[in-house]
Amino acid sequence: MVNSSDTNSSDTSFLQLEVSPSRLLKPETAQALLNEIVELEGIIRLFVHGPGLPQTVPYGPAKGEPVHHPANTLIEVGGQTMELAVYVGGIRLEVADADVKEQVREVCERVLPVPFEFREGHFIPTRQTVTDYAKRGPGADPVMIGMTDPKGKLKDHPVCILKSESKGND
Amino acid sequence: MAYELQYYPGATSVAENRRKHMSGKVEKLRDISDEDLTLVLGHRAPGSDYPSTHPPLAEMGEPECSMRELVEPTPGAKAGDRIRYVQFADSMYNAPATPYFRSYNAAICFRGVDPGTLSGRQVVEARERDMEEVAKFQIETEMTCPALAGLRGATVHGHSLRLPEDGVMFDMLDRCRKEGDVIIMHKDQVGRPIDKKVNLGKPMSEEEAAKRTTIYRVDNVSFRDDPEVIEWVHRVFDQRTKYGFKPE
Numbered sequence: 001m002v003n004s005s006d007t008n009s010s011d012t013s014f015l016q017l018e019v020s021p022s023r024l025l026k027p028e029t030a031q032a033l034l035n036e037i038v039e040l041e042g043i044i045r046l047f048v049h050g051p052g053l054p055q056t057v058p059y060g061p062a063k064g065e066p067v068h069h070p071a072n073t074l075i076e077v078g079g080q081t082m083e084l085a086v087y088v089g090g091i092r093l094e095v096a097d098a099d100v101k102e103q104v105r106e107v108c109e110r111v112l113p114v115p116f117e118f119r120e121g122h123f124i125p126t127r128q129t130v131t132d133y134a135k136r137g138p139g140a141d142p143v144m145i146g147m148t149d150p151k152g153k154l155k156d157h158p159v160c161i162l163k164s165e166s167k168g169n170d
Numbered sequence: 171m172a173y174e175l176q177y178y179p180g181a182t183s184v185a186e187n188r189r190k191h192m193s194g195k196v197e198k199l200r201d202i203s204d205e206d207l208t209l210v211l212g213h214r215a216p217g218s219d220y221p222s223t224h225p226p227l228a229e230m231g232e233p234e235c236s237m238r239e240l241v242e243p244t245p246g247a248k249a250g251d252r253i254r255y256v257q258f259a260d261s262m263y264n265a266p267a268t269p270y271f272r273s274y275n276a277a278i279c280f281r282g283v284d285p286g287t288l289s290g291r292q293v294v295e296a297r298e299r300d301m302e303e304v305a306k307f308q309i310e311t312e313m314t315c316p317a318l319a320g321l322r323g324a325t326v327h328g329h330s331l332r333l334p335e336d337g338v339m340f341d342m343l344d345r346c347r348k349e350g351d352v353i354i355m356h357k358d359q360v361g362r363p364i365d366k367k368v369n370l371g372k373p374m375s376e377e378e379a380a381k382r383t384t385i386y387r388v389d390n391v392s393f394r395d396d397p398e399v400i401e402w403v404h405r406v407f408d409q410r411t412k413y414g415f416k417p418e
Contacts, residue, residue, distance in 0.1 A: 061362070067361070087342075
C-alpha cells in the first residue's frame with residue numbers, strides 16, 4: 001500500500017501553468033523560450049510535450065528506415081544539451097507563486113512568434129499512482145512524479161535535471 | 171429541359187466548394203509529371219511497366235455475359251493491373267478537401283475505384299493505372315494544398331494537430347518539407363527515401379485555404395451560417411429516424 005503522505009509533491013501550494021502556442025514550435029523557438037524560462041527564479045519543474053518524433057519508421061512497408069526529422073534535434077537549455085524527441089506543442093510547469101506566473105507570461109509574450117493560451121490549473125500529478133509506485137518503488141523522489149511519459153519505459157524517457165544542486169530549480 | 175445534377179445544398183463558399191469536389195469541376199492549380207507521381211506513390215519504379223495480376227482481358231476470353239458486354243472495363247482492368255492504393259491525410263486547419271469529399275469525388279467522377287473514408291485519412295484502392303488517374307487529378311487540382319494535405323500511406327498522424335510554425339501539416343516521418351516557397355516531397359507515401367525531390371508547388375496562403383476549404387469552422391464559415399444545409403441535415407435525420415422507428 002502506498003502511503004500518500006510520503007509521496008506527495010514537495011509543496012502543494014505551488015501553481016501549475018500550461019502554455020499552449022497556436023502552432024507547434026520549431027526547435028529554435030522552443031530552445032529560446034525554455035532558456036528564458038529556466039533563468040527565472042521560482043520555477044520548480046517543467047516539461048515539454050507534443051507529438052513524438054520516432055528515430056525510425058515504426059510500421060508499414062518502410063518499417064525500420066531512419067526518419068531524420070529536422071525537429072528531432074539537440075537543443076541546449078540552461079547549459080545542458082538534450083535531445084528533443086517531440087515537436088513542442090506545449091509547456092507545463094510548476095512555479096512558486098503568482099509573481100513567477102506573471103514573469104513566465106511576459107517571457108512567452110516576448111519570445112513566442114504566435115498567439116498562445118496561458119492557463120493556470122492542475123496539469124502535473126502531485127500524488128503518485130499505483131503505476132508510479134510499481135515503476136519507482138517506495139523511495140521515489142516526489143518531484144519526479146508526472147515528469148515522464150506514463151506509458152513509456154523509464155529508461156527511454158530520461159528526465160533532464162538542469163539545476164540539481166538547488167532544490168526548487170529542476 | 172435537361173436535368174442538372176445537384177450535389178449539395180447551401181449558399182456559402184464551403185457548400186459551393188463541396189459541390190465542386192463532388193462534381194469534379196475543380197480548378198487545376200499545378201502539374202505533376204507521371205514520373206514524379208510514380209515516385210511518390212512508391213508502388214513501382216518510374217518508367218517500368220505496370221505489373222499485372224492476370225493476362226489482359228482480351229487474351230483471357232471472357233464468358234458470355236450481358237453485364238460484361240454492357241459495362242466497358244476500365245483501362246487498368248483491361249490490362250490486368252494489380253490493385254494498388256493512394257492515401258491522403260487532410261489537415262483540420264482549412265485543408266481544401268476532407269476524407270468524405272475525396273471519397274465522393276472518387277466515387278462520382280471515376281470508375282472502378284474503392285474509396286475508403288476514415289476520420290483523418292482517405293484511401294482509394296483501384297487498378298494501378300486507374301488509381302494513378304485519381305491520385306493525379308486530386309493532387310493537381312484545388313482539392314489538395316501541398317502544405318495542408320499529404321500523401322500518407324502509413325503513419326498518417328497529423329490531421330488534427332496544430333500546424334507547425336511554417337504552416338506545413340505535422341508529419342512524423344518528414345515526407346514533405348517547405349524549401350524556399352515551395353513544398354517538396356523527398357520520401358514516398360510510406361516514408362522510403364526517393365531518388366529526387368518532387369516539387370509539389372506552392373502552398374496556399376491562409377486566406378486562399380479559407381476560401382477553398384470544404385470544412386465548416388466557426389472561425390471561418392460556420393455550419394450554422396447555412397440555413398439550407400441545416401434544413402436538409404434536419405430533414406435527413408428526421409426521415410431516417412422515422413423510417414427506423416418500428417413499433418412491434
